[in-house]
Amino acid sequence: MKRSFDPSTLTLPNGHFIGRSYVSGAAALSVAAPSDGRILGDIAKADADTVDQAVETAQRALRTTGWANCAPRDRLRALHAWADLIEAEAETLAKLEAVCSTRPVGHVAVGDAKITATQIRFFAEFADKEGGDLAPTSAGQLGFVSHEPYGVVGAITPWNYPISMAGWKLAPALAAGNAVVLKPSEMTPFSTLFMAELAVRAGIPEGLINIVLGDGQTTGSAITGHPDIAKVSFTGSTRAGGAIMENIAKTGIKPMTLELGGKSPQIVFADADLDLVADCLARGVLPNAGQTCVAGTRLIVHRDVADELSQRLVQAFAQEQPAATWDDPAGFSPIISNQQLQRIDGIVQAAKAEGGEVLCGGAVFDRAGSFYQPTIITGVTDSNPAVTEEIFGPVVTFQTFDREEEALALGNHPTYGLCAGVYTRDLSRAVRVTKALEAGTVWVNRYGRSQDHILPTGGWKSSGLGKDLGREAFLANRRSKSVLIDL
Numbered sequence: 001m002k003r004s005f006d007p008s009t010l011t012l013p014n015g016h017f018i019g020r021s022y023v024s025g026a027a028a029l030s031v032a033a034p035s036d037g038r039i040l041g042d043i044a045k046a047d048a049d050t051v052d053q054a055v056e057t058a059q060r061a062l063r064t065t066g067w068a069n070c071a072p073r074d075r076l077r078a079l080h081a082w083a084d085l086i087e088a089e090a091e092t093l094a095k096l097e098a099v100c101s102t103r104p105v106g107h108v109a110v111g112d113a114k115i116t117a118t119q120i121r122f123f124a125e126f127a128d129k130e131g132g133d134l135a136p137t138s139a140g141q142l143g144f145v146s147h148e149p150y151g152v153v154g155a156i157t158p159w160n161y162p163i164s165m166a167g168w169k170l171a172p173a174l175a176a177g178n179a180v181v182l183k184p185s186e187m188t189p190f191s192t193l194f195m196a197e198l199a200v201r202a203g204i205p206e207g208l209i210n211i212v213l214g215d216g217q218t219t220g221s222a223i224t225g226h227p228d229i230a231k232v233s234f235t236g237s238t239r240a241g242g243a244i245m246e247n248i249a250k251t252g253i254k255p256m257t258l259e260l261g262g263k264s265p266q267i268v269f270a271d272a273d274l275d276l277v278a279d280c281l282a283r284g285v286l287p288n289a290g291q292t293c294v295a296g297t298r299l300i301v302h303r304d305v306a307d308e309l310s311q312r313l314v315q316a317f318a319q320e321q322p323a324a325t326w327d328d329p330a331g332f333s334p335i336i337s338n339q340q341l342q343r344i345d346g347i348v349q350a351a352k353a354e355g356g357e358v359l360c361g362g363a364v365f366d367r368a369g370s371f372y373q374p375t376i377i378t379g380v381t382d383s384n385p386a387v388t389e390e391i392f393g394p395v396v397t398f399q400t401f402d403r404e405e406e407a408l409a410l411g412n413h414p415t416y417g418l419c420a421g422v423y424t425r426d427l428s429r430a431v432r433v434t435k436a437l438e439a440g441t442v443w444v445n446r447y448g449r450s451q452d453h454i455l456p457t458g459g460w461k462s463s464g465l466g467k468d469l470g471r472e473a474f475l476a477n478r479r480s481k482s483v484l485i486d487l
Helices: 048-065 072-088 090-098 105-124 162-175 190-202 216-224 238-251 274-283 303-318 338-353 404-411 427-436 470-475
Strands: 016-018 021-023 027-032 039-044 133-135 141-149 152-156 179-183 209-211 231-235 256-259 265-268 298-302 357-360 375-378 395-401 419-423 441-444 478-486
Touching (some): 016 048, 048 152, 048 179, 072 105, 072 162, 090 105, 090 162, 162 179, 162 470, 190 209, 231 238, 238 256, 265 274, 265 404, 274 303, 274 419, 298 404, 303 357, 303 375, 303 395, 338 357, 338 375, 404 427
Parallel strands (some): 152 179, 152 231, 265 298, 298 395, 375 395, 419 441
Antiparallel strands (some): 016 021, 016 209, 027 039, 141 478, 357 375
C-alpha cells in the first residue's frame, strides 16, 4: 500500500478534548511541519482554568462511572476494544502524526500504531491479574496490602513518538483504575487527540481521558502543580524534568515518574560479530534521525576493529536521503524544528572547534525542511560538547579503547544513565560489563527494546526516576494500603 498524501488535504482536530468533545480556546501556538516548514495551523493553550475543567471532568467521571471499582475485567475489555480501534484506524493516525512530526507515515501505520495497540493490550491484562498481598501475621490477626488507584493522573508526553508515548502513559493509568489529564507536545498534538476520540468510541467512559493542549511553562505547570492531580508521569528532557520536580515541590508532594535524557554508549569488543554490530550501531541512532531518548550516540570501539567499523558506518550514514514524512516509501526523518536543527549544528561546530574530526556529515542538508546529515565525530575527549551534551539528533561520537576498564570508564557518563549496548561473544565479559555499567537498561548483542513490553524502562542519575513499561509501570499507577485486623 502506498501511503503518500498531501498535507493540505488533511482535516486536523482542534481544541482540547475534555469529556467526549472538543473545547475551543484562543489560538496561541502555531504547529509547523518539520518536513518543509509550512504552518499547519494554530492550537489553543490551556491555562489554569482549562486544566481545572479537565481535572474536574476526570474526577466526575471516576465518581459516576465507577471505573476504579468496577469488575477489573470490564476495564480489560474496554482497553482491548480501544486497542482494536487504534489498529483499525492506523492509516488515519499515521497521517495525523506524520504531518507535524518526525515520524514517516508508513512507519507509523505499520509500526507505531501496532506497537501502541500492543502496549494497551499488555497493560489491560494487569487489570484483573494484579491484586494485593497477604502478610504473614500471627494466628489472631489478618494482615494484607491492597493496591488502589491514585485518582487523577497527570501526564506529559514528548514530540518524538507521540502515540506510542501516549500509550505509555494512558494504558497503565487506566488499567489501574485512574483517570488521566494528558498534555501532548504542542508540536505534535493531532494524533493524541484522535486517540482520545477512539477511546470514547471504544467504550472507555467519557471523561477518563482528557487531552489539554499547550506548552510546558503554562499548561504543563498547571498540570504538575494541580492539587487534585495525585501523580505525575513525564517523558522529556532532563531540564524539563528538573522544572517539574521543582514545581511539584513548591505546590505539594506527589509521586512522579520521569523518563528523561540520555547519552547512551554502545561498547564494541574485538570478538564481537561485526556484521551484527554494524547493523545495530546504525539502527541505534539513525531511526527518527536520532531523536530518541535511548539513542546509542556514543560509540566506544576496541582499537582492533575500529577502522573496519568506522568505514562501514560512514558508508551506511552516507546512504541516508531525506524525505518528507508524508512520502512513502520513507526517507531519512527531519529534525523537529529549525531551532533544534540549529542547536544540533551548533554542538557539532563546537565539537570541531575543540578538536573533533568529522568523518561524515556535519552539516544541514541542502533542501527545504529541517534535515541534518547523519554525522560521525572522532578524536573527541570526555569534555568535548559532542560527548557531554544530549544532542538529540543524528550525531554520534566514535572513541576507541584497548582494555575493558578503559571501555567502562568511557561508557559511564557523569550525567546520564538511561541505556547502554554491549557487543561481545564472551558471556563472562558480557555479564561483568553489564553489572559495571551505570544505566537503567543494558542490551547485549542488540540495541533497542523488544515489543513484548514486559521489561521496564527508566534511567539512573539525571536520566530519570521510576519506570515505564513492565509490571512496574502498572504498579506505579497504584498506591499501597496496609491493613491489619485483630480477629
